[in-house]
Amino acid sequence: MKDQICYDDYQKTASWLLSQTQHRPKVAIICGSGLGMLADALKCQDSFPYSDIPGFPQSTVQGHAGRLVFGELKGKTCVCMQGRFHMYEGHSLCKTTFPVRVFKLLGVETLIVTNAAGSLADSYQVGDIMIIKDHINFPGLAGLNPLNGPNDDKFGPRFPPMSGVYDKDLRKIAFDLCKSMGVSQFVQEGVYCMVGGPNFESIAEARLLHRLGVDAVGMSTAPEVVVATHCGMRVFGLSLITNKVVKSYNDTESVNHEAVLEVSKLRSQTLQMLVTELVSRMDINNNTT
Ligand SMILES: O=P(O)(O)O[C@H]1O[C@H](CO)[C@@H](O)[C@H]1O
Ligand code: HPA
Incomplete structure (x- = not known):
């Protein structure tokens, strides 16, 4: 896929999808690492491997299946990305956010982003769900922006x-x-920070983020939200806290991707229920043709 993407490219992919499914989604959900099961709740599914979709990038990260699933959540039509694209995979930022503009052309009005993230906030525990209040787009601050x-x-x-x-x-x-749902004891609201990855943070970097007021850190989400906001979508975001970021030189623990995926499994049902109920309460005009 070429680096400069123009309107026609998004349009071609959107037209192909519209020709392959009767679903006309108003909500798009992007599943974070190990959170692909969010799509399992969709009824009357039509699903497409990314490799079959003209113009779509490919997923390369474990825990990101690489499939676009259309279907209904409590009667509301949705499209769900089982697998997202990250900058560290070597994609340009306009490729990592390619699906968001395609969703816009499909008629999507609300984007739900989910991710696995490490916590900086001292009060957070592994397994907490953080409702994202705001973000710090570190690559964006440094000039790496999908809208460039x-x-x-x-x-x-x-x-x-x-x-x-x-x-x-x-x-x-x-x-x-x-x-x-009786789960508010492990629900937080906080600030997500995107870093480039793919390495996890050094202790000095973790301390810097902590001092900046970051509650949770990950390697995704912000570019998708920037592009969605640019084209007028409503955004909602959830981070699942899969690990505490190491902030002390005395700490002997370290994080790895397998542990991140394990914790994702732990809260998968709660997240699925929360997203399903949230979508069912959304004020959406559902056209199904
Ligand atoms: O943000 P998602 O896609 O959930 O993935 C998170 O998990 C991976 C690290 O384990 C990184 O890609 C990080 O961004
Ligand atoms: O600790 C982390 N840092 C960055 N990205 C992550 N994704 C899951 N956990 C982390």
Whole structure:
């Protein structure tokens, strides 16, 4: 896939998908590492391996199946990415966010992002679910932004605001749902920070992030949210805390991807229920043709 992607490229992929499925999703869900089971709750599925979808990049990371699944969650039509693309895989940022603009052209209005993340906040525990309140896009601050290059006005403005992008109403609904599900004791709300990866943080880097007020760190999500916000989508995000980031030189533990995937499994059912109930409460005009 070439690096410069133009409107026609997104349109071609969207048209192909529309010709292959009757589903017309209003909600898109991006599954984080080990969280692909979120798609299992979809009814009346049509699914497409990324390798079959014209123009789609390919997943290369363990725990990211590489499949696009259309279906219904409690009668609401959704499309779910079982596997996302990361900058460290060697994709350009406009490739990692390619699906988001395709979703826009499919008619998606709300993007739900999920990820596995390490915690910096002292009060967080492994297995906590963090409702994302805001993000720090470290690569973005350093000039690595998926919106770099000529702006396409068909998608959005040259200088999009990024304040208040994680929808307040959806966050409130999610909190209330967690209470009624009896899981609020392990639900947090906080700031996610994207770093480039693929290495996990050094202790000095972890301490820096902690001092900056970061609650959870990962290697994804922010570029997808930037592109979704640019094209006017509503955004909701969840981080599953899969590990505590090592911040002390006395700490002998270290993190690895297998441990991240293990913890993802632990909370998979709760996350699936939360996302399903959240979607069912969304104010969506469902056109099914
Ligand atoms: O952000 P997701 O895709 O959930 O994956 C997270 O898990 C991987 C590290 O274990 C990294 O890719 C990190 O970003
Ligand atoms: O500790 C982490 N750091 C960065 N990315 C991650 N993804 C899961 N855990 C982590």
